[in-house]
Amino acid sequence: MQAGLLAVMALAxxxxxxxxxxxxxxxxxxxxxxxxxxxxxxxxxxSRPERRLWGPVTALMLAAALGTAFA
Structure with missing residues (x-):
């Protein structure tokens, strides 16, 4: 289910x-x-490991989405 949601999000x-x-x-x-x-x-x-790994990953995902929105 999660993989499907992420795939649809990427396609959007x-x-x-x-x-x-x-x-x-x-x-x-x-x-x-x-x-x-x-x-x-x-x-x-x-969770420190979650902040250190997924914080930057999701920040880059957000930056990419917003860059696409306002480009």
């Missing part, structure tokens, strides 16, 4: 960038919002 960002097959354009902003919430949750996690 790629679609916004004009790379992937067409998806509903309304899908991008919920994906960006979910990515932002995931980033915040990982950065605020009490």
């Amino acid at each position: 960002v790629l679609d916004r960038g004009g790379i992937a097959t067409p998806l509903p354009s309304a899908l991008f902003w919920p994906v960006a919002g979910l990515t932002a919430l995931t980033c915040l949750a990982n950065v605020a996690s009490p």
Whole structure:
């Protein structure tokens, strides 16, 4: 289930960038919002390994999504 969700999220960002097959354009902003919430949750996690690994990974995912949105 998680892998499927991440694949759809990736396709929504790629679609916004004009790379992937067409998806509903309304899908991008919920994906960006979910990515932002995931980033915040990982950065605020009490688990140090989670903060150190997933904090930067999700921050880069968020930066890529927002870069695609405003490019």
